[in-house]
Amino acid sequence: MRLFVEVRQSLGAFHLDASIAADGGVTALFGRSGSGKTSLMRVIAGLARPQWGRVVFDETVLLDTERSIFVPPHKRRFGYVFQEARLFPHLSVRGNLGYGRWFSPPARDREDYDRVVELLGIAPLLDRAPANLSGGERQRVAIGRALLASPQLLLMDEPLASLDEERKGEILPYLERLRNETDIPIVYVSHSVAEVGRLADRVAIMAGGRVAAIGTPSEVLKGKLLSAHERRESGSILAGIVRSVDGQHGLATVAADGLLVAVSDPALHEGQSVRLHIPERDVMIATVMPVGLSALNVFEGVISTLEDEGSGVVRVCIASGDAQIFARVTAFSCERLGLIAGRPVYAVVKSVALAR
Numbered sequence: 402m403r404l405f406v407e408v409r410q411s412l413g414a415f416h417l418d419a420s421i422a423a424d425g426g427v428t429a430l431f432g433r434s435g436s437g438k439t440s441l442m443r444v445i446a447g448l449a450r451p452q453w454g455r456v457v458f459d460e461t462v463l464l465d466t467e468r469s470i471f472v473p474p475h476k477r478r479f480g481y482v483f484q485e486a487r488l489f490p491h492l493s494v495r496g497n498l499g500y501g502r503w504f505s506p507p508a509r510d511r512e513d514y515d516r517v518v519e520l521l522g523i524a525p526l527l528d529r530a531p532a533n534l535s536g537g538e539r540q541r542v543a544i545g546r547a548l549l550a551s552p553q554l555l556l557m558d559e560p561l562a563s564l565d566e567e568r569k570g571e572i573l574p575y576l577e578r579l580r581n582e583t584d585i586p587i588v589y590v591s592h593s594v595a596e597v598g599r600l601a602d603r604v605a606i607m608a609g610g611r612v613a614a615i616g617t618p619s620e621v622l623k624g625k626l627l628s629a630h631e632r633r634e635s636g637s638i639l640a641g642i643v644r645s646v647d648g649q650h651g652l653a654t655v656a657a658d659g660l661l662v663a664v665s666d667p668a669l670h671e672g673q674s675v676r677l678h679i680p681e682r683d684v685m686i687a688t689v690m691p692v693g694l695s696a697l698n699v700f701e702g703v704i705s706t707l708e709d710e711g712s713g714v715v716r717v718c719i720a721s722g723d724a725q726i727f728a729r730v731t732a733f734s735c736e737r738l739g740l741i742a743g744r745p746v747y748a749v750v751k752s753v754a755l756a757r
């Protein structure tokens with residue numbers, strides 16, 4: 402699949418002037434509040450008609466203002482999941498799920514239904530009313546309803562924003578399954594570095610109505626495009642599989658990008674696919690093999706790049722295995738340790754978390 406969007410639109414004093422191309426997988430639109438993420442999504446969905454623009458999905462032109470082409474939202478077959486699950490209060494979960502199927506081709510129905518119910522863990526909730534569900538459960542049902550309409554593309558606008566951290570943690574594994582086990586492309590709006598890092602294959606960073614950068618999460622979730630808080634959260638994302646579990650100590654060993662990474666998480670099980678987040682603030686650099694450390698993970702590697710971020714801070718990229726591990730050090734430490742590209746070093750990782 403290929404989605405191409407190009408838009409110019411004035412909304413009061415705000416100007417949206419953005420273009421993105423997305424292939425399969427999860428494409429995140431990331432940016433601060435008011436950067437234009439939702440406005441761009443609304444154009445993709447057909448909920449807004451810009452003054453000028455084009456939207457092409459695969460070979461089909463959905464919008465072309467110059468040729469007066471506009472395909473209305475219900476004919477685009479895109480699923481939409483909003484920040485708040487907009488379930489029908491008078492229908493049970495089963496009824497809400499059934500509603501989405503009204504608009505889908507009737508054929509493969511039963512099979513799809515069972516698969517979606519299983520994928521999102523909804524089976525125990527089927528007879529409940531939306532009022533008796535937690536926020537995370539409601540959101541899972543909303544995602545299920547969108548999926549059962551057999552969308553060609555799923556648009557998710559901050560689907561976790563209204564949930565607390567615990568509920569987010571509960572629903573993120575379902576979104577990962579959705580990404581890994583279906584071939585429905587997803588455009589995902591978020592302003593959480595951790596969420597985007599965990600889910601997205603590609604990220605478009607929006608700022609002031611424009612796309613400021615586009616690339617993989619580790620390429621673009623860095624530097625001046627992020628706020629100070631976001632920079633602290635950024636780092637490396639590794640994709641891997643749990644190789645073994647030490648139940649006694651609640652430790653798992655994950656093979657990820659050519660590295661063996663120890664992760665402290667008692668819930669992991671062997672064979673599970675996971676993404677790991679190594680925040681760059683939690684990485685130290687040593688020029689000799691450190692001993693007597695409490696850190697569980699020390700990776701041998703070579704410095705590939707150093708990026709001066711200003712304010713006396715340097716972002717160092719260490720190539721280790723097939724991974725890139727980022728560390729943030731002061732320019733002073735850089736000089737003192739003689740850190741230059743090509744120098745062998747050790748990355749001492751203080752914490753690894755499942756990317757959330």
Ligand SMILES: Nc1ncnc2c1ncn2[C@@H]1O[C@H](COP(=O)(O)OP(=O)(O)OP(=O)(O)O)[C@@H](O)[C@H]1O
Binds near residue numbers: 434439592
């Ligand atoms: N119909 C409109 N008329 C005037 N201004 C608008 C209109 N719609 C959106 N805007 C403005 O456009 C800007 C971008 O809004 P948008 O909702 O796209 O941002 P966002 O990145 O999704 O933000 P958030 O993360 O807060 O949802 C905002 O400043 C908003 O006030």
